[in-house]
Amino acid sequence: MRRSLWIGAGLLLSVPIAVLAKPEIQAGAHKALKIKPTSRVGQAQCVLCHVAPNNYKFNRFGHDLHEAAEKLKVKAFTPELIKLVGRIDSDKDGYTNARELAADTLPGDPKSKPRK
Numbered sequence: 701m702r703r704s705l706w707i708g709a710g711l712l713l714s715v716p717i718a719v720l721a722k723p724e725i726q727a728g729a730h731k732a733l734k735i736k737p738t739s740r741v742g743q744a745q746c747v748l749c750h751v752a753p754n755n756y757k758f759n760r761f762g763h764d765l766h767e768a769a770e771k772l773k774v775k776a777f778t779p780e781l782i783k784l785v786g787r788i789d790s791d792k793d794g795y796t797n798a799r800e801l802a803a804d805t806l807p808g809d810p811k812s813k814p815r816k
């Protein structure tokens with residue numbers, strides 16, 4: 701019995717991080733931020749908040765979103781959270797996150813920014 705528990709724990713630890721990703725969080729973000737699946741931001745999927753599809757470290761926008769959620773002590777995409785994060789220019793490209801999302805550009809990628 702004990703041996704099978706260790707084998708089970710070993711198997712669990714070997715599961716790729718992609719399997720542990722939380723699609724419900726992405727779906728919640730898309731709904732709260734009114735992101736259409738066919739839009740550029742919608743197509744970005746994980747990269748909206750993370751460095752790369754296979755690197756779940758937060759990008760600048762994901763970091764700010766996470767930090768704002770901790771500051772507000774919320775675990776959901778509340779209107780207050782969206783408003784607070786919307787005022788920030790996470791990637792320092794001169795456009796607020798709200799402006800970027802409205803323009804369908806990535807708020808965590810300074811190379812992606814609205815046309816002037």
Ligand SMILES: [Ca+2]
Pocket residue numbers: 791793800805806807808809810811812813
């Ligand atoms: Ca950007």
